[in-house]
Each structure stands twice: as structure tokens, then as C-alpha cells.
Amino acid sequence: MRNITKIISACLLSLSVSQIAYAAGETPFPADWKSWTSVTTTLTTIGALPGCDADVSSFPPIYQETVETYCAVRPQGPGAVAVLVKPDAMASYTKRDGKLVEGSNMILHLKELQLLFVTGLNNGAPAYAVFKEDGTDATGADGILSANTCRVCHTGYGAFCVNGQCGTLK
Ligand code: HEC
Numbered sequence: 675m676r677n678i679t680k681i682i683s684a685c686l687l688s689l690s691v692s693q694i695a696y697a698a699g700e701t702p703f704p705a706d707w708k709s710w711t712s713v714t715t716t717l718t719t720i721g722a723l724p725g726c727d728a729d730v731s732s733f734p735p736i737y738q739e740t741v742e743t744y745c746a747v748r749p750q751g752p753g754a755v756a757v758l759v760k761p762d763a764m765a766s767y768t769k770r771d772g773k774l775v776e777g778s779n780m781i782l783h784l785k786e787l788q789l790l791f792v793t794g795l796n797n798g799a800p801a802y803a804v805f806k807e808d809g810t811d812a813t814g815a816d817g818i819l820s821a822n823t824c825r826v827c828h829t830g831y832g833a834f835c836v837n838g839q840c841g842t843l844k
Pocket residue numbers: 715716717718736737739740741743757780781782791792793802803804818819820821823824825827828838839840841842
């Protein structure tokens with residue numbers, strides 16, 4: 675596996691710089707994200723991802739783990755959030771049937787950090803990426819902004835999340 679990664683990395687190095695910048699994200703930048711549908715969910719009702727000293731013991735375990743993962747990003751936590759859904763994916767998002775459209779479908783917008791956490795479907799499987807608002811790929815190769823961190827939680831809480839979708843319309 676490591677070798678394959680090395681070979682892929684070597685191939686990517688021979689591509690243009692702009693292509694290398696998009697290498698880590700698994701789903702494309704949704705250039706029209708500002709026109710996506712803003713939805714109300716458990717997290718948007720809370721309003722923000724808080725800092726590490728917040729008492730989140732009354733929330734479901736997945737929310738506690740989300741806060742634990744991201745609380746230290748800034749001293750007061752990541753801050754205000756919005757959830758945006760691609761209009762074509764709204765019917766499926768509402769039903770939570772996991773039948774989202776191929777490509778990018780949902781965004782967790784960390785407004786104060788100006789970051790877009792993006793999920794999508796790639797050949798039917800959940801795919802993850804992090805972008806700056808201008809489309810710069812900020813997905814990490816490892817660590818808290820890596821696609822694997824997203825996957826461990828979004829796929830790991832299989833009873834809570836459906837094909838990568840964790841939130842529910844409120
Ligand atoms: C420890 C758990 C956890 C991790 C890690 C995590 N998320 Fe989430 N994510 C959640 C939860 C819980 C929600 C639902 C929030 C709500 O109520 O709207 C969510 C919501 C989202 C949404 C809105 C659509 C949905 O599924 O409800 C997107 C998009 C998203 N996350 C992307 C990402 C990406 C990309 C990463 C990795 C950089 C990531 N998440 C890391 C737990 C996690």
C-alpha cells in the first residue's frame with residue numbers, strides 16, 4: 675500500500691502545481707457552494723463547534739467526539755457553522771436514504787475558519803475533502819483535516835450516519 679502511495683505521489687509530482695493542490699481531497703470543490711441550500715440540523719441549532727472547556731456531556735456520543743476532535747483548533751473552538759446541501763441532493767438528504775448524487779453533496783461550513791468540510795459520493799462510496807472558501811484544497815494527508823479522520827467518524831458511526839450523512843433535518 676505504501677509503495678502504491680509513493681508511486682501515485684511520484685506521478686502527481688510530475689503534474690502541474692494546480693493539480694497537486696487538489697490531490698488530497700476525495701471529492702471535488704463545489705464552485706457554486708454559495709447557492710446551496712442552508713439547512714437546520716442539531717449542530718446548526720447549537721450554532722457553533724465550541725472550545726474544549728464546553729460541557730457537551732448531554733449530547734450524543736458522536737457530537738461529543740466531534741467537539742473533542744475539533745475543539746482545540748482555536749482557543750474558543752472552531753466557532754459558527756452552517757450546513758449546506760446541494761439542491762439536487764436535498765430530497766435524499768431529507769429522507770436520509772444514502773442515495774445522494776455522484777460528486778459533492780453536503781458542506782459543513784466552518785464560517786469563522788472560512789473552511790468547507792465537503793462530503794460526496796465517489797462511485798457510490800462516501801468521499802471527503804476540506805477546502806478554503808476560494809477552492810484551495812486544504813485536505814490533510816493525515817491529522818484532523820485528513821479524509822481518513824472524516825471517514826473514521828462518518829463511516830465509523832454507521833448506526834448514526836447513513837452513507838456519509840450524519841446530520842438530520844430539524
Ligand atoms: C468525530 C466525528 C466527526 C468527524 C471527525 C467529522 N465529522 Fe463531519 N459531522 C459529524 C456530525 C455528528 C455531523 C452532523 C452535524 C449536524 O447535526 O448537522 C457532521 C456533519 C458533517 C457535514 C454535513 C452533512 C452531514 O453529514 O450531516 C459534512 C459535509 C461533514 N460533516 C464533513 C466532514 C469532513 C469533510 C470531515 C473531515 C475533515 C468531518 N466531517 C469530520 C461528525 C464528524
